[in-house]
Amino acid sequence: MWDKRSDMVVHEVDPYNAEPPPEAIADLPLTPTDAFYSRNHGPVPDIDGRTWTLRVDGLVGSALDLSLDDLQRRFEPTTVVATLQCAGNRRTGLLAVRDIPGESPWSGGATSTASWTGARLADVLRAAGAEPEETAHVAFEAPDVSRDAHPAQPYGSSIPLAKGLSGEVLLAWQMNDAPLLPVHGAPVRVVVPGYIGARSVKWVQRVTVQAEPSASYFQAVAYRLLPPDADPANQPGRGFALGPVALNSDILRPRDGDTVPAGSTEVSGYAYAGEGRSVTRVDVSCDDGRTWTQADVAEPDGPWAWRLWRSVLDLPEGRHRVTVRAWDTTGASQPESAASLWNPKGYVNNSWARIELRAEAVRRACL
Ligand SMILES: Nc1nc2c(c(=O)[nH]1)N[C@H]1C(S)=C(S)[C@@H](COP(=O)(O)O)O[C@H]1N2
Ligand SMILES: [Mo]
Numbered sequence: 001m002w003d004k005r006s007d008m009v010v011h012e013v014d015p016y017n018a019e020p021p022p023e024a025i026a027d028l029p030l031t032p033t034d035a036f037y038s039r040n041h042g043p044v045p046d047i048d049g050r051t052w053t054l055r056v057d058g059l060v061g062s063a064l065d066l067s068l069d070d071l072q073r074r075f076e077p078t079t080v081v082a083t084l085q086c087a088g089n090r091r092t093g094l095l096a097v098r099d100i101p102g103e104s105p106w107s108g109g110a111t112s113t114a115s116w117t118g119a120r121l122a123d124v125l126r127a128a129g130a131e132p133e134e135t136a137h138v139a140f141e142a143p144d145v146s147r148d149a150h151p152a153q154p155y156g157s158s159i160p161l162a163k164g165l166s167g168e169v170l171l172a173w174q175m176n177d178a179p180l181l182p183v184h185g186a187p188v189r190v191v192v193p194g195y196i197g198a199r200s201v202k203w204v205q206r207v208t209v210q211a212e213p214s215a216s217y218f219q220a221v222a223y224r225l226l227p228p229d230a231d232p233a234n235q236p237g238r239g240f241a242l243g244p245v246a247l248n249s250d251i252l253r254p255r256d257g258d259t260v261p262a263g264s265t266e267v268s269g270y271a272y273a274g275e276g277r278s279v280t281r282v283d284v285s286c287d288d289g290r291t292w293t294q295a296d297v298a299e300p301d302g303p304w305a306w307r308l309w310r311s312v313l314d315l316p317e318g319r320h321r322v323t324v325r326a327w328d329t330t331g332a333s334q335p336e337s338a339a340s341l342w343n344p345k346g347y348v349n350n351s352w353a354r355i356e357l358r359a360e361a362v363r364r365a366c367l
Contacts, residue, residue, distance in 0.1 A: 061129020156216030194275030245274025
């Protein structure tokens with residue numbers, strides 16, 4: 001389905017919501033496109049790039065209507081490696097605390113990394129005559145209508161104008177050096193490095209500079225962090241809108257519950273910190289966090305990419321719980337428990353990652 005591997009973990013067929021099995025993305029700086037998670041709130045639209053246009057309007061000097069050809073020729077193409085992480089990534093940890101009706105049980109695979117090529121949103125906004133305005137926002141609109149929203153409405157969201165003018169945000173038409181697939185937003189999507197995936201609007205057809213954040217359900221109601229006792233029903237403006245991704249990490253290999261040979265076992269995964277921070281260290285514990293050793297952390301593919309880490313553990317025969325946590329440049333680390341993070345929509349589980357392993361003595365077969 002949708003040009004994905006056959007072993008994707010499909011949370012929903014329609015709209016299509018799927019994450020890769022952890023081993024499909026482990027140890028790879030760039031996630032192959034056929035393994036990249038996909039999160040959709042409505043049906044995937046089929047848009048003809050030859051007739052698609054982008055409207056740029058709002059608080060700009062002169063509104064623009066750009067064809068794909070205009071976008072590709074008038075603006076210098078840029079390539080950025082960026083990790084996308086859904087705010088629902090690792091929701092299973094929150095679901096283990098308490099039920100979250102109506103939300104998919106994402107594991108740690110709602111995080112993937114690709115190289116994205118497109119025009120800088122900043123260049124397009126400047127061509128339209130947008131002036132830096134500290135309190136303004138850039139809103140994005142797409143045509144896919146979601147029944148998750150109340151009332152049912154097309155997908156939309158916004159980011160601060162300052163981020164939009166930073167040169168980091170792309171209007172991308174390529175992913176991993178190939179034209180965007182329909183499921184990832186063809187012909188053009190927004191890529192907002194360092195922000196939750198929800199802000200990287202797919203099938204974008206309108207960019208509006210405005211004084212207020214987007215009034216879309218996906219900015220004003222969903223993708224907001226509510227206190228644990230809040231009613232998650234349709235109440236625009238409750239809690240706060242999520243933007244920059246919180247420091248997070250996960251273990252991708254081996255799998256939770258695996259049996260491994262006693263002795264040395266390599267464990268690996270990712271760590272990621274969004275806008276404004278980066279991962280500085282990853283720790284691994286085999287005694288529930290009493291003692292920690294530092295994992296080997298690979299250099300990332302640029303400032304917006306996850307950091308892959310690995311650690312070789314020496315596991316005697318028996319059961320083991322392996323725990324991982326990362327640190328960022330502000331000195332912040334991840335919270336210990338998902339119970340302390342539970343919220344009604346199940347966003348931002350960035351508690352310590354844990355897997356259970358059973359180490360078994362290696363039996364040599366007599367051949
Ligand atoms: N138009 C549109 N854009 C969208 C969405 C959507 O449903 N419709 N989902 C968002 C969410 S919540 C995420 S996490 C990312 C997922 O991008 P992907 O499917 O390319 O992985 O797209 C974002 N952009
Ligand atoms: Mo998301």
